[in-house]
Structures are given as C-alpha cells and as structure tokens.
Amino acid sequence: MTKPIDPVDLTARLVRCASVTPAEGGALVLLERVLSDAGFTCTRVDRGGVCNLFARWGAKGAARSFGFNGHTDVVPVGDEAAWTHDPFGAEIVDGYLYGRGATDMKSGVAAFAAAAVDFVRDTPPDGAIILAITGDEEGPALDGTTALLDWMAAEGEAMRACIVGEPTCVETMGDMIKIGRRGSMTAHITVTGKQGHSAYPHRALNPLPAMARLMDRLASHTLDAGTDHFDPSTLAIVTIDTGNPATNVIPAQVRASVNIRFNDTHTGASLTAWLQSEIDAVQAEFGVTITQDTKVSGEAFLTPPGALSKLISDAVHAETGNTPEMSTTGGTSDARFVKDHCAVVECGLVGKRMHQVDERVPVADIATLKAIYTRILRAYFSQP
Structure with missing residues (x-):
C-alpha cells in the first residue's frame, strides 16, 4: 500500500x-x-x-x-x-x-x-x-x-x-x-498650475488648494452603506506630494494617490467615472488642470x-x-x-x-x- x-x-x-x-x-x-x-x-x-x-x-x-x-x-x-x-x-x-x-x-x-x-x-x-x-x-x-x-x-x-x-x-x-x-483600485491624481514666487501669489496658479479641496471632497464622500455580504466601501488617501523643498516657491504640480476598496455596489469603471466628476468640479472651480491615472487591481x-x-x-x-x-x-x-x-x-x-x-x-x-x-x-x- x-x-x-x-x-x-x-x-x-x-x-x-x-x-x-x-x-x-x-x-x-x-x-x-x-x-x-x-x-x-x-x-x-x-x-x-x-x-x-x-x-x-x-x-x-x-x-x-x-x-x-x-x-x-x-x-x-x-x-x-x-x-x-x-x-x-x-x-x-x-x-x-x-x-x-x-x-x-x-x-x-x-x-x-x-x-x-x-x-x-x-x-x-x-x-x-x-x-x-x-x-x-x-x-x-x-x-x-x-x-x-x-x-x-x-x-x-x-x-x-x-x-x-x-x-x-x-x-x-x-x-x-x-x-x-472587495474590489481594489488606485488612482494617481496630478494637479497642474503655474509656478511662481510665494511673495507674488497672483502671478502663479497654486495647485495645492485645488488638491486639498479635491482630497477633502473624496475623503468626505460616503461611497455606500455596505451590502448584505460586504462592509461599506472605503477610500484612503495614501500620499500627497509636491517634491518642493523651497518655502518661497509655489510649485507647478502636486500629486496624490487614493486607494479604494469597494463592494459589489460599484465597479472599477463606475468609480473611475465618479472620480472624474469630482475632478471636473474642482478643475472648474480653481482653473487648474487635473488628470487621473487609475488602475483597477480587481473587481x-x-x-x-x-x-x-x-x-x-x-x-x-x-x-x-x-x-x-x-x-x-x-x-x-x-x-x-x-x-x-x-x-x-x-x-x-x-x-x-x-x-x-x-x-x-x-x-x-x-x-x-x-x-x-x-x-x-x-x-x-x-x-x-
């Protein structure tokens, strides 16, 4: 045997x-x-x-x-x-x-x-x-x-x-x-303004206030209340970075990343569309350019x-x-x-x-x- x-x-x-x-x-x-x-x-x-x-x-x-x-x-x-x-x-x-x-x-x-x-x-x-x-x-x-x-x-x-x-x-x-x-996705967001001297902010277009507003809108939003088999979906801000070592320079760009863990109320495509709608609103408010690069790891x-x-x-x-x-x-x-x-x-x-x-x-x-x-x-x- x-x-x-x-x-x-x-x-x-x-x-x-x-x-x-x-x-x-x-x-x-x-x-x-x-x-x-x-x-x-x-x-x-x-x-x-x-x-x-x-x-x-x-x-x-x-x-x-x-x-x-x-x-x-x-x-x-x-x-x-x-x-x-x-x-x-x-x-x-x-x-x-x-x-x-x-x-x-x-x-x-x-x-x-x-x-x-x-x-x-x-x-x-x-x-x-x-x-x-x-x-x-x-x-x-x-x-x-x-x-x-x-x-x-x-x-x-x-x-x-x-x-x-x-x-x-x-x-x-x-x-x-x-x-x-749960599904998982990460969005890399870039806000582009215009670099300038911090003593003359009217000659620059500071991307940081726009990024702060956008991150607040995203983090404050309730995605859902959960489902029978899933907890509520979550969004976490994982980084915000300008790469700017100078205190007298308004940077031209700031980048941030958010990670979303989502239940079956959503798809990667629907959440990408929601992110874009938030981006469009902030972009119109501040006059900056905002782009997103989103990767869905799994639905x-x-x-x-x-x-x-x-x-x-x-x-x-x-x-x-x-x-x-x-x-x-x-x-x-x-x-x-x-x-x-x-x-x-x-x-x-x-x-x-x-x-x-x-x-x-x-x-x-x-x-x-x-x-x-x-x-x-x-x-x-x-x-x-």
Whole structure:
C-alpha cells in the first residue's frame, strides 16, 4: 500500500525552495514530480518569465471537475538578521514550522496537493481533479493564474468548482472562509498650475488648494452603506506630494494617490467615472488642470452562499468543530481571476503571521487542512 503524503514534510520541502517572486526556486519542479508520480498529467504554463503549473488527474472535460488554486511564490524575507530561524530552513520548533511562505501559502498548496494525491490513490473518483498553481501571486499577477486560465480556455480544460487555498481564518482553524472579495483600485491624481514666487501669489496658479479641496471632497464622500455580504466601501488617501523643498516657491504640480476598496455596489469603471466628476468640479472651480491615472487591481465579486460554500463549511465543521463565518473581508487574491471561470471559495489556514518576520504555522493545522480538503473531495465526488 502506498504511504500517504505527509503535508508537513511537503510544506517543509516547499519552504526550503527560495521562491521569492518571480523566482521559481524549485517549488513547482518539486510539485510536478510529486503529482506526476501519482498519475497527474502535468503541464508547465510559463508566460512572461513567470512559472506556472497545471496538473489534472482524470479525463479532460469531465462533467465533474474539482479544482484547487494556489501559489508557491513568496514575499521577500526583509531583514534576515531579525529572524529567529532560517527563513528557508523549515525548522520545526515547539510545534511550529518556521519559514517564509509557511503560512502564505506553501502549507495550503502542500495540503491540497497531498489531499488530492491520496484521494485519487485511495478512491479514484468519477471525474477530474485539477491543481492550478502559480509563481506570481505576490507580484504583478499578470502572468500567473491569468496565464493558467487563458491556457485552460484555449485547451478546453475546465474546473466546475474551485477552492483557493489562501489563509482565510482569523484566530483559529475553521473560523472563516471567503465567499467573495472587495474590489481594489488606485488612482494617481496630478494637479497642474503655474509656478511662481510665494511673495507674488497672483502671478502663479497654486495647485495645492485645488488638491486639498479635491482630497477633502473624496475623503468626505460616503461611497455606500455596505451590502448584505460586504462592509461599506472605503477610500484612503495614501500620499500627497509636491517634491518642493523651497518655502518661497509655489510649485507647478502636486500629486496624490487614493486607494479604494469597494463592494459589489460599484465597479472599477463606475468609480473611475465618479472620480472624474469630482475632478471636473474642482478643475472648474480653481482653473487648474487635473488628470487621473487609475488602475483597477480587481473587481468585487461574490459566490453567493449555496452548494459549494455549504460543502466546504460542513467539511470545516466536521474537522474543527467550528462553523466558519462566510466573509468577504481582506485584500485581493487570485480568486478575483478564478471567479470568471467557475464558482470559487477561499479556505485555508489562520493568516495572522503571514508576511511577518518568523512567519510560522502550527504543524497540527497543516494536517487539519489536508483533512478538510480530503473531506471536501469525498463529499463533492459522492454527490449524484
């Protein structure tokens, strides 16, 4: 009988791969070997210098196809001298596995890979299991999961439902899953006037009062009151800068940036239009020129509570005793791309130590996560 895959050992081996975005670091090579040995058909879907891995067990185009999505790239270590343990050593101390990416999200990848391998070996399902793993979630995310989904569409590969294995819990295993995410966008705004001597302000056109008025209008505006599944949208002013070291010069330009986290009341396009209307009003009032350069990182989305979220919630409760809150809080994840392909829910570890110095995860939680994923697969493929 084949020995089950130990998700803790697989996590440790992945952590030892120094896969800081965009370096592959050997992590996808390791996973491809593990999955290929278990009968998965593996394909590297590299694009734009980014390494990605697609793996499928079962028939292409199967009517029932369950997917997992995750990433093996990690954020930089930062000050390595501040770490108590080697950030790529995967040391286990007092029940914790230490290392960059231990929480976000090599444990999640190891858990769903181990669950998938053991499941198809023990109970070959009537259908397909797909793993879509990227090396570009922590970076620009232009050639990661999007590249995998583009390739899948071209090749006729499809997931009918998907779990993104990002950390989702707040304090204890099983206390939260994500059924959606807020949208995110950043607007870079430039106000241009006319430079002049501060002793003769009538000979200049100061852009600063216009910027101050605009920022006040934006920050004072209530975008919405929230929805059934989302908190109210927020706008944060993140920088205002003139680059002017002189106190006797009125600058010609001032720049500012705002970040908006928005719910499904809005779209990136509707908020861009609202920003432009505010810009137009201030521009007319002050006689300056104002431009915006806006980037939408992801639209708000929701997978309404239903069959998929119940299946996952039931599995989490069975393994942890917790009934998870169905949340849409937090930043963005690659679920924002997967949602255009199929129904998607995020379910993973406790995330409070991700990206920190001495990032670590309880080894017991890794085993629990594998058990949750295994129970989900059994439940999904046992349905009529």
